[in-house]
């Protein structure tokens with residue numbers, strides 16, 4: 220239930236204030252050279268520290284507890300753990316009576332009967348994305364393959380709080396003593412033609428599925444996305460230029476019929492403003508059964524989108540690595556004739 224992928228199968232676990240968070244990857248091929256150093260650059264990009272991010276500081280050093288031997292993957296399940304040490308659970312005891320609007324507190328208590336670990340958002344916390352980023356760094360390596368092919372997965376922040384300049388957008392949040400959202404764009408270069416299946420396992424379907432696993436994501440659009448609805452067909456169609464399938468324009472964003480077409484994969488996601496805002500809110504207190512004034516006291520990101528690019532790259536690489544392995548195993552008895 221907390222796993223994703225057919226062959227390169229990723230499961231995440233842990234809670235924000237439990238002993239650790241982590242990931243298990245089943246189906247990672249044996250023999251891939253892998254050390255902690257391979258994961259550190261992406262893990263560092265996910266860490267807080269920049270202006271507008273949570274003051275919680277964790278080392279995020281990967282501990283390989285299974286599936287790695289002599290700096291190579293063994294082919295058995297690869298489990299990577301990250302310790303939680305800088306927790307401040309008292310913040311959450313104080314506000315336990317008031318489920319934070321926009322966070323998972325209310326639904327988690329309802330679904331798990333109050334047995335959920337609510338400290339730091341528990342299993343719903345973005346802390347769990349640490350394992351996703353580790354799996355993403357491994358998936359990126361898998362996409363490049365042993366020949367280190369030029370497959371690049373890059374996500375950037377294109378808007379914060381409605382401003383193209385992230386500094387300006389963040390300042391809006393600081394001035395208003397509130398939180399803001401943002402927009403990210405992800406581009407993948409060097410993909411082969413043919414990844415993805417028609418209908419339910421279309422490349423868009425799987426990317427959207429994985430993207431919505433990122434906490435706080437509210438929307439996704441591929442290529443020209445919603446703007447396509449306002450274009451003429453002749454305008455939107457991407458004319459094919461040669462036998463490689465290269466197109467003159469890329470309104471499709473690199474996927475047609477659910478299958479990658481060899482052009483750049485381009486999509487954008489919308490990230491909501493952090494629910495744990497310092498701003499005063501009026502919301503239900505489960506102990507008094509009344510609507511009360513409430514303001515979140517604790518350590519939070521003013522804009523979660525600031526730390527999201529590397530998480531977006533990770534889920535993208537995880538989906539594409541799985542699709543690549545699926546495509547490599549597809550029987551080709553007659554279709555290459």
Ligand SMILES: Cc1cc2nc3c(=O)[nH]c(=O)nc-3n(C[C@H](O)[C@H](O)[C@H](O)COP(=O)(O)O)c2cc1C
Pocket residue numbers: 273321322323340343344345348433434435436491493494495518519520523526527530
């Ligand atoms: C990188 C990142 C950091 C986040 N930091 C916070 C945070 O500090 N405080 C908070 O309330 N939510 C934070 N979130 C979002 C919550 O985890 C998320 O809103 C919550 O789990 C509810 O899920 P939903 O927004 O997808 O419905 C963060 C999300 C991401 C991706």
Ligand SMILES: C=C(O[C@@H]1CC(C(=O)O)=C[C@@H](OP(=O)(O)O)[C@H]1O)C(=O)O
Pocket residue numbers: 235273274275277306307310338339340343344345346347434517518519520
């Ligand atoms: C620690 C991280 O961010 C956390 C994500 C988060 C949430 O609700 O998602 C809430 C906060 O947790 P805490 O109150 O325990 O500090 C953030 O600090 C992280 O992403 O590594």
